[in-house]
Amino acid sequence: MHAFNLQPKKLSLAERLADMAVDALIDEADLSPKPALVDRRGNGAHTDLHLGLMHASALSLWPAFKEMAEAALDCGEIGLPLREALGRIGREGEASMLATTGGVNTHRGAIWALGLLVAATALEPESSAASAVALRAARLALLNDRYAPQPLSHGAQVAQRYGVRGAREEAQLAFPAVTGLGLPQLKRSRAAGAGEQNARLDALLAIMTTLADTCVLYRAGEPGLQAMQQGAKAVLDAGGSASLGGRRQLHALDQQLIALNASPGGAADLLAACLFLDRIERGDGLFPGVC
Numbered sequence: 557m558h559a560f561n562l563q564p565k566k567l568s569l570a571e572r573l574a575d576m577a578v579d580a581l582i583d584e585a586d587l588s589p590k591p592a593l594v595d596r597r598g599n600g601a602h603t604d605l606h607l608g609l610m611h612a613s614a615l616s617l618w619p620a621f622k623e624m625a626e627a628a629l630d631c632g633e634i635g636l637p638l639r640e641a642l643g644r645i646g647r648e649g650e651a652s653m654l655a656t657t658g659g660v661n662t663h664r665g666a667i668w669a670l671g672l673l674v675a676a677t678a679l680e681p682e683s684s685a686a687s688a689v690a691l692r693a694a695r696l697a698l699l700n701d702r703y704a705p706q707p708l709s710h711g712a713q714v715a716q717r718y719g720v721r722g723a724r725e726e727a728q729l730a731f732p733a734v735t736g737l738g739l740p741q742l743k744r745s746r747a748a749g750a751g752e753q754n755a756r757l758d759a760l761l762a763i764m765t766t767l768a769d770t771c772v773l774y775r776a777g778e779p780g781l782q783a784m785q786q787g788a789k790a791v792l793d794a795g796g797s798a799s800l801g802g803r804r805q806l807h808a809l810d811q812q813l814i815a816l817n818a819s820p821g822g823a824a825d826l827l828a829a830c831l832f833l834d835r836i837e838r839g840d841g842l843f844p845g846v847c
């Protein structure tokens with residue numbers, strides 16, 4: 557008899573989806589240099605976040621993502637029972653995130669976006685085109701969870717002040733910043749030979765060019781949002797993260813957003829959603845052993 561069982565454990569679909577969601581969050585956190593965000597270099601515009609906390613937070617969410625996938629498999633269809641199960645699991649996930657981070661909000665927006673996408677994938681794993689998954693997620697996001705509390709969140713305050721609806725609307729519209737901007741840019745930059753890390757940075761910048769990021773609006777108002785959108789466009793116009801000109805613009809944007817305290821946390825969450833959908837679309841990890 558062997559002391560160790562070296563056979564990899566066969567994971568259920570829900571476990572594989574939870575692994576992929578956590579991997580997407582960790583890949584997003586590690587990607588560097590991201591403007592004003594936590595990355596391998598430092599804490600960006602944040603005083604209460606660091607890379608170790610982002611990793612711990614991502615790992616703490618694995619049970620919630622697995623449970624969301626299982627709820628989708630159990631319910632089997634888009635409807636109020638599934639929507640309300642996801643709301644309950646999402647709120648529990650948020651509580652375990654806050655217990656892990658000592659009360660710091662690391663991934664609230666990511667629980668929402670990735671939770672919906674995990675459930676939408678589990679509902680129909682064979683229909684894995686990013687746009688199809690995002691559309692199923694949107695149909696879930698459009699349903700009204702009767703048990704959702706109505707806190708005066710930062711997003712709600714920004715909605716009152718500037719008339720933007722942030723994370724909720726992005727999901728209800730089937731993640732246009734991800735499927736219309738981030739993913740196409742990721743593919744274009746890869747095809748142009750930018751290298752994987754630069755392609756991911758370019759995807760983040762593409763998302764930042766138009767997103768109404770409620771984190772930025774809350775922290776730095778409309779001037780902050782304009783600086784984020786225009787600065788991201790300037791990096792891409794200068795040739796992107798893999799070019800010298802683009803790199804210079806990227807460092808300038810990092811300095812400018814830090815000075816404005818304008819952390820694009822919503823865009824970071826959507827990059828994680830983009831990396832998740834990219835893997836789903838490519839089949840990586842979802843159907844092990846199938847080429």
Ligand SMILES: CC(C)(COP(=O)(O)OP(=O)(O)OC[C@H]1O[C@@H](n2cnc3c(N)ncnc32)[C@H](O[C@H]2O[C@H](COP(=O)(O)OP(=O)(O)OP(=O)(O)O)[C@@H](O)[C@H]2O)[C@@H]1O)[C@@H](O)C(=O)NCCC(=O)NCCS
Binds near residue numbers: 661670709724767768
């Ligand atoms: C629907 C909810 C997402 C609630 O959203 P709401 O609009 O009420 O706003 P917030 O509670 O403020 O959270 C929204 C978070 O979403 C991210 N985000 C912002 N803009 C966008 C956008 N345009 N599109 C997509 N996502 C967006 C963002 O999250 C990231 O930033 C956070 C860090 O920011 P920071 O400024 O450091 O932290 P704060 O604590 O806000 O401030 P400080 O005190 O530090 O200054 C970090 O969390 C990132 O993830 C917004 O924060 C949803 O929460 C909800 O309803 N949940 C219920 C559960 C549910 O139904 N789940 C079912 C499906 S899973």
Ligand SMILES: Nc1ncnc2[nH]cnc12
Binds near residue numbers: 592594605663666824
């Ligand atoms: N890398 C990051 N830095 C700051 N806030 C975030 N929210 C999600 N990812 C983040």
